Amino acid sequence: MTLAQELITVGMIVLGTVATRFLPFLLVSRKKPTPKYIQYLGVVLPAAAMGLLVIYSYKDVNLLGGSHGLPELIATLVVVGLHLWKRQMLLSIAGGTVLYMLLLQFVF
């Protein structure tokens, strides 16, 4: 690719990303009231989107090979357990992550 072609390619990636982020806000008019259906989605979607995001973050786990997702499972259980027990966000996250690193580097 020439420099111009590289700039256009990156420009397309910026355009595509910005489009997916701005589109909902551009489609909903400021003057007219938001349609009831969209209002409903606005209320129920956050929970579903968080669920999607959780699964998305495990997408590269290989259940059939390697360690069969065992380190991910153990570390996740620890994160959930710590959070239900102490409800200290940083403790839950740090505990699970440090354990995961130890599991990956020394056990599996």
Place this chain on the structure above:
Amino acid sequence: MSPKHHRAQALQAAFPYTIPILTGFVFLGIAYGYYMTAEGFHALYPIMISLTVYAGSMEFVTVGLLKEAFDPLRVLMLTLMINARHLFYGVAMLDKYRAVGRKKFFLIYGMADETFSVNCAAEIPPGVDKGWFMLWVTVLDYCYWQVGTMVGAALGSVVRINTEGLSFVLTALFVVLFLEQWRKEKTHHSALLGLGATLACLLIFGNQNFIIPAMLVILAGLTLLRKPLAKEGESL
């Protein structure tokens, strides 16, 4: 309270929520900057791409796209598909980002997965300016990613540290925020639908093609559940 005090107070409330993202973004940003320079690109490439694109997974894909034949339309379609999940975030944040004035542009421009998850699920303490809280989360996350990219690009191939597994910090963040969201709900239909539909689509379609089908199943499910959910009061 003076505007300055408002801003400082919001920063104080926002910063702790971004600490996991600080760790995750600096680490992943370094990985990205390091990877792209190791693939033979000048350090300015990852730095400029992080500043403009600002979408982690897409930036890793960019490295490959710049090595292929020139095909801007395919690149645009691919970007729309990989980033389609942002559409959901936008709909979810329509209300929260409504009355924030001029901050709105950057809140939307900088709406990365992690930033969305915090701004969506965080319990903003009473008395703290919500607009400034969300803007600080967005600005801090953006800066973390830029710092990471720059460090990675500059280090090139000099450093060897065993950071294997550190990226789990972002997974742990999502799990914790999911639990926080869960606590706020009266019913859990939507959360369970999000988990179940996405997991099913991941298993059926594989990790390259599952996002769009998952979004469609979630939309269909929520549409079907509209009447029962509205009745139970989850919709208001």
